[in-house]
Amino acid sequence: MKNASTSVAITLKQVQKTFSDGTLALKPLDLHIEQGEILVLLGPSGCGKTTTLRLIAGLEFCDQGGQILFGERDVTQIAIEQRRVGMVFQSYALFPNMDVSENIAYGLRVRGENKATQQKKVNEMLELFDLQPYAQRAIDQLSGGQRQRVALARAIITEPEVLLLDEPLSALDALLKKRLRTDINALLKRLGITAVYVTHDQEEAMAMGDRIAILDHGEIAQIGTAEEIYLSPNSEFVANFIGQMNHFDGLLQGQALSFGKQFLPLSPSLYQSCSGGKRLRCMARPEDVCLMAFDEATVKGAVSHSVFLGDRTRVLVEVEGLQEPVHVDCFERKRYTIGDRVGLMIPPSRLVLLPNSGME
Amino acid sequence: MKKGVFFYLQLAFTLLICAFLIVPVFMSITAGLTNNYFVGIKSGLTFRWVEQVWDMYSNTIWLTMKIALVTTLVNLCVGVPCAYYLARTRSKLSAFLDECLTLPIAIPGMAIALGLISVYGGITEFRMSWSFILVGHVIFTLPFMVKSVLAVLQSINFRVLEEGAASLGASFWQRFFHVIVPNCKTGIVSGILMTLTLSAGEFNLTWMLHTPLTKTLPVGLADSYASMRLEVSSAYTLIFLGMILPLLIAAQFLNRRPKRSA
Amino acid sequence: MIPALVVSLAFFLLPMAKLVWLSFAKQHGISYWYILTKPMYLSSLWSTFWLSTVVTLASLIIATIVGLFLTRHDFKGKSILVAMLSFPLVFPGVVIGFFVIMLAGRQGLLAELSLALTDERWTLAYSISGLFIGYLYFSIPRVVLTVMGAAEKLDDNLIEAGRSLGANRWQLLRDVTLPALTPGLISSGSICFATSMGAFGTAFTLATNLNVLPMTIYTEFTLNANFAMAAALSLILGFITWVCLTIARRQGGSSLGMGG
Numbered sequence: 102m103k104n105a106s107t108s109v110a111i112t113l114k115q116v117q118k119t120f121s122d123g124t125l126a127l128k129p130l131d132l133h134i135e136q137g138e139i140l141v142l143l144g145p146s147g148c149g150k151t152t153t154l155r156l157i158a159g160l161e162f163c164d165q166g167g168q169i170l171f172g173e174r175d176v177t178q179i180a181i182e183q184r185r186v187g188m189v190f191q192s193y194a195l196f197p198n199m200d201v202s203e204n205i206a207y208g209l210r211v212r213g214e215n216k217a218t219q220q221k222k223v224n225e226m227l228e229l230f231d232l233q234p235y236a237q238r239a240i241d242q243l244s245g246g247q248r249q250r251v252a253l254a255r256a257i258i259t260e261p262e263v264l265l266l267d268e269p270l271s272a273l274d275a276l277l278k279k280r281l282r283t284d285i286n287a288l289l290k291r292l293g294i295t296a297v298y299v300t301h302d303q304e305e306a307m308a309m310g311d312r313i314a315i316l317d318h319g320e321i322a323q324i325g326t327a328e329e330i331y332l333s334p335n336s337e338f339v340a341n342f343i344g345q346m347n348h349f350d351g352l353l354q355g356q357a358l359s360f361g362k363q364f365l366p367l368s369p370s371l372y373q374s375c376s377g378g379k380r381l382r383c384m385a386r387p388e389d390v391c392l393m394a395f396d397e398a399t400v401k402g403a404v405s406h407s408v409f410l411g412d413r414t415r416v417l418v419e420v421e422g423l424q425e426p427v428h429v430d431c432f433e434r435k436r437y438t439i440g441d442r443v444g445l446m447i448p449p450s451r452l453v454l455l456p457n458s459g460m461e
Numbered sequence: 462m463k464k465g466v467f468f469y470l471q472l473a474f475t476l477l478i479c480a481f482l483i484v485p486v487f488m489s490i491t492a493g494l495t496n497n498y499f500v501g502i503k504s505g506l507t508f509r510w511v512e513q514v515w516d517m518y519s520n521t522i523w524l525t526m527k528i529a530l531v532t533t534l535v536n537l538c539v540g541v542p543c544a545y546y547l548a549r550t551r552s553k554l555s556a557f558l559d560e561c562l563t564l565p566i567a568i569p570g571m572a573i574a575l576g577l578i579s580v581y582g583g584i585t586e587f588r589m590s591w592s593f594i595l596v597g598h599v600i601f602t603l604p605f606m607v608k609s610v611l612a613v614l615q616s617i618n619f620r621v622l623e624e625g626a627a628s629l630g631a632s633f634w635q636r637f638f639h640v641i642v643p644n645c646k647t648g649i650v651s652g653i654l655m656t657l658t659l660s661a662g663e664f665n666l667t668w669m670l671h672t673p674l675t676k677t678l679p680v681g682l683a684d685s686y687a688s689m690r691l692e693v694s695s696a697y698t699l700i701f702l703g704m705i706l707p708l709l710i711a712a713q714f715l716n717r718r719p720k721r722s723a
Numbered sequence: 724m725i726p727a728l729v730v731s732l733a734f735f736l737l738p739m740a741k742l743v744w745l746s747f748a749k750q751h752g753i754s755y756w757y758i759l760t761k762p763m764y765l766s767s768l769w770s771t772f773w774l775s776t777v778v779t780l781a782s783l784i785i786a787t788i789v790g791l792f793l794t795r796h797d798f799k800g801k802s803i804l805v806a807m808l809s810f811p812l813v814f815p816g817v818v819i820g821f822f823v824i825m826l827a828g829r830q831g832l833l834a835e836l837s838l839a840l841t842d843e844r845w846t847l848a849y850s851i852s853g854l855f856i857g858y859l860y861f862s863i864p865r866v867v868l869t870v871m872g873a874a875e876k877l878d879d880n881l882i883e884a885g886r887s888l889g890a891n892r893w894q895l896l897r898d899v900t901l902p903a904l905t906p907g908l909i910s911s912g913s914i915c916f917a918t919s920m921g922a923f924g925t926a927f928t929l930a931t932n933l934n935v936l937p938m939t940i941y942t943e944f945t946l947n948a949n950f951a952m953a954a955a956l957s958l959i960l961g962f963i964t965w966v967c968l969t970i971a972r973r974q975g976g977s978s979l980g981m982g983g
Contacts, residue, residue: 160883181886194884198902207898208888259888467892471792478789478863479807485822488832498830565735567965569921571940572957576738579745579950600735662815664924665937669944679924683817686928691830698821709810 107185107260108295109172110136111157116167118152126152128320129167136172137293139286141310143300145342149319150299151267157297158265159184171262184263187256187294191268193248195240201251202227202236208259226254229288245273249281257294264289264296270305282308303343307331315339331386333453340384340453347390347427349383357399358383361422364399368449382455387428389451392416392437398444402427407437418443486702493695510696514685518697521681522704524591528677529660532598536656539599540606541649545641547607548614562604570665573600577670591675597666602659606652613648614641647715654712658705678704746954755955764939764956770851771936775919778855779912782862786911787904789863790870805871812864816857816924823857823929824848848929857925862915866908873907874900910974917967921960936960 111134118127127149134140142150155161157169159181169177176184187208195204205226209219227233230250235243243251249269256264269285270278286309289296298309306313307327314324315338323330323339334340351360356372358365358381365383375381395401402420416437417426427445437443493511496504543562547555565573577597582588619641626636642649664679671680678701685694746755759765793805811819827833828848837845847853877900885895923937930938936956944953 158883158887160886181883182889182891185889186887188884188887190880190884192878192880194878194880196881196885196899196902198898207885207890211888211890211894211898255884255888265887468796471788472796472798475789475792475804478785479804481826482811482860482863483807484832485825488825489821492825561736564965567917567968568739568961569923569937569957569964571921571923571937572742572961573735573738575940575944575950575953575957576735576742579741579954580738658813662813662818664815664817664927665921668923668927669941679815679817682821683924683927686817686821686824694821695825698818701818705813709813713806713809 107262108136108293109174109262110134110138110170111263111295111297112168112170113153113157114168114170116153116156116163116169118149118156118161119164126319127156127163128318130321132314132321132324134295134297136295139289139296139298139309139311141298141300141306141313142316143303143306143310143313143342144316144322146301148316150301150316152319153316154265154267154297154299157263158186158188185259185261187259187261187264189249189252189256189264189266189269191271193252193269193272195248195251195255197240199240200236201232201238201240201243204240204251205254205258207255212259222258226258230254246277246281249273253285253288257292262295264294266296266298268300269298271300271302278305279308285309307343315342317342334384334455336455340455345387345428346453347385347387348425349385349423351381351383351422353379353381363401363420363422365447365452366399366449367452371449371452371454374454384453384455385447385451387415387430388413388432389447390427390429391446391448392418392429392431393444393446395442395444398446400445400447402443402445404437404439404441404443406439416443418445420445489695489698490702491695492692493697493699495692498691498695510692511699513693514697514700518678518681518685521676521678522700524675525661525678525704528591528595528598529657531595532602532660533653533656535595535599536603536606536652537649540603540652541610541642541645542637543603544607544610544614544645544648545637548611548619562607565600566604570597570601570663571669573597574666574669589672589674594667594670594675594677597670598660598663601663601666602656605655605659609652609655610645610648613645617644619644651712651715654708654715658708658712661705661708662701742954742958746951746958763934764952767934767936767939768959770934771920774851774854774858774935775916778858778862778919779915781855782859782866782915783908783912785859786863786866786870787901787908790867791874791900793867794871794874808864808867810864811860812868814861816861816922816926817928818924819857819860820925820928822860823853823925827853827856849933851933853929854926854933854935857929858919858922861922861925862919865915865918866911869907869911870904873904877903906974910971913967913971913974917964917971920967921964 111132113130113132115129115131116127117125117129119125130153132140132153142153144150152161156163159176159179163169163177167177168175171184181188196207199207202223206219206223209222214222223236224233227236230253232247232250232254235247240248240251249272252269270281273281282305298306300306300309310327312324312326313330315322315330317338322342323335330339331343334343334346340346349358349360349365351358351365353367353372353375354364356369357367367383371383400420402418404416405419405426406417408415412432414431414435414437416429416431418429419426429445431437491502492498494506494508495502496507496509543558547559574597577593578588581593581596587593622640622644623636626640631639662679663677664683667677667680668683671677676684682694682697682701685697689697789808793801793808814822825831826848827846829844829846831846831848834844834846837843847856881899881903882895885899890898921937922935923941926933926935926938927941937960940953940956940960943949943956
């Protein structure tokens with residue numbers, strides 16, 4: 102399989118979608134996906150991620166004025182049958198009246214490929230997905246993971262220009278999900294297929310995507326690599342949607358953020374960018390917060406909750422002057438009991454300040 | 462989706478089929494109210510034919526109503542407890558009863574009628590009375606009543622409801638009337654509507670069972686189709702439609718909210 | 724429950740048993756031999772069988788087109804169309820026979836139209852095509868409702884998956900939609916077939932000398948007073964329809980309406 106030759110870049114220009122009942126499902130969107138790139142569309146339900154996927158697929162058509170390009174080919178008005186896309190559905194949508202081989206071969210069959218070619222390519226696919234023993238099985242005799250693989254094989258056998266995956270793993274159990282997302286990622290990379298992957302699971306998004314686009318209320322909130330989005334979110338929404346985030350609200354005083362009687366030291370780049378006395382909201386990930394001796398700390402509090410999670414211990418610390426307890430991940434095997442008085446330390450470089458977070 | 466040529470082709474076809482089903486209904490309605498059907502509607506509208514039908518056949522109308530109502534009553538008394546029993550127990554006897562009750566749907570009315578005549582035809586008083594027809598109608602419609610109630614019973618968790626009532630101290634009959642019956646109301650109502658419509662329109666059985674003195678409406682209809690002028694037949698059909706249409710509309714209305722149950 | 728059992732035993736099983744006994748009692752079931760050997764009965768059986776088969780196939784095709792159309796598209800007045808399609812379900816056979824006369828009888832719509840167009844009166848009502856029209860009339864609603872029920876349950880993603888693989892309209896119909904509808908079509912088709920086999924009312928209203936099975940039974944019983952033959956024929960008819968309905972039930976059968 103040399104899909105790299107058939108794969109193309111995808112370009113969306115001012116693509117907007119209004120449903121027939123008048124609701125605006127997708128605000129005008131510009132998006133470019135490189136050839137061979139895997140882009141994940143991530144967001145809560147109703148954010149427009151599935152709509153975007155269906156627009157790219159050709160199952161829906163965008164409003165007047167939008168344009169969708171596959172490489173140089175304008176596909177805006179072309180229906181899904183002619184777009185040369187491969188699609189994997191959440192429910193897999195395998196044809197119950199055909200066996201595994203027939204399902205995989207279907208795309209070739211409707212293209213009028215001769216039987217020998219069909220058989221050859223189906224065998225390649227069965228081998229690629231470890232499905233040889235199940236070739237003649239009926240669909241209802243397959244496990245969830247096997248169905249998933251058949252659906253993927255069926256979608257890529259025609260060497261589509263673009264592969265679209267709509268929550269392909271959401272029907273599987275947690276363990277299988279983790280294994281399959283690595284497998285799928287490796288396979289797509291090896292074949293060099295341009296892929297758009299929709300999910301609402303942030304861990305899956307980070308494992309799958311070269312880039313992640315986070316959608317909120319029909320528009321892209323942020324787009325970037327997993328690191329960019331996790332480490333420098335550009336909005337409250339993104340910060341809270343991906344991983345856990347602690348909030349520190351206070352006043353900028355000198356080189357530190359103050360709240361109550363506590364001081365959180367800031368990095369020079371941070372405090373130089375703002376004027377003194379201004380209200381600020383800084384954020385930090387739980388794994389970037391460290392616990393230290395009570396007496397030496399500038400931020401002090403008391404443990405209110407502690408859970409051992411195996412690889413780490415999640416400790417909640419009540420801090421005077423903060424609305425919510427601070428979540429801390431401890432990687433040393435140390436036990437904390439409720440009421441323990443602890444100090445908090447956050448390396449200044451790990452603090453995140455939203456671009457326009459000057460609070461009113 | 463853009464509506465293409467195929468949409469309009471299919472729409473046209475669907476409309477054609479609907480017309481096929483509905484045009485004759487309207488034709489017979491207008492024919493029943495027209496002075497002279499040969500001349501057409503311009504000969505004027507009249508209730509003459511309806512009145513004539515009433516004079517000649519009003520007894521069939523009353524008899525049909527009587528039989529339909531009594532059939533429904535019998536079905537209620539026999540069918541509802543029977544459905545309850547079938548939903549509750551799974552034994553050889555209940556399986557046998559289930560099969561016996563479903564068979565009359567499969568066996569053509571003529572066969573049932575022949576059988577009834579062969580067994581009870583000799584008992585003249587029974588043979589001559591309208592209860593002979595009643596028996597046929599009950600046999601024919603009972604399965605529909607039972608199935609309709611059974612479907613609802615199987616869709617609700619009636620056992621838990623009943624156990625709940627029992628835990629509060631309700632006796633068997635209290636449970637049956639306070640809990641079971643109200644909860645399968647939709648099934649019972651749609652069963653009643655179905656019994657009424659089926660009984661009112663039953664012909665296959667009735668034609669074989671009727672005597673000159675026990676003619677029901679469909680029997681009268683067949684009679685008028687064979688011997689009366691078109692306007693009279695139409696007027697008679699009109700009366701029949703007027704009788705069952707309210708039942709049909711009620712059934713449609715009932716089916717619209719819950720999913721088809723029968 | 725006792726009452727249901729009593730009713731069923733006394734007025735259904737007993738008569739049926741008597742019928743079986745009667746059909747065999749006279750000269751050791753010679754009636755059955757006659758049915759197989761005398762062309763009159765055999766042709767009646769065959770013509771009923773063929774008519775029912777053709778009617779069933781025709782209504783399956785018509786109803787699939789209409790049913791799929793009505794489930795796939797939403798438009799104003801759709802519910803009225805659906806109501807129009809389901810009302811005839813409970814019209815008795817005699818009335819349907821009369822409707823056929825209205826459509827295609829001597830003074831029917833078709834006759835008027837053909838008179839205007841070709842100066843000839845076309846009357847189909849009293850021939851086998853009249854029966855065909857009548858049977859179609861009560862078969863279509865039944866199948867349409869089943870098709871609509873099955874089509875509503877069809878997963879949209881299956882169609883979309885087929886389209887994403889490049890299948891055109893006809894390929895989708897053949898490979899995805901029809902296979903999904905098959906159980907419903909088999910079930911409603913066999914119900915149609917059973918009802919057509921046993922339709923007496925329609926035949927009775929239309930038939931002047933049509934030799935369909937229910938009419939043969941009726942003639943045997945009333946004119947020839949041949950009770951054994953009538954019993955045998957109606958048992959054969961009952962057996963055929965029972966087989967059909969068992970098939971229908973296997974396929975998750977649906978509701979029945981009025982017998983034609």
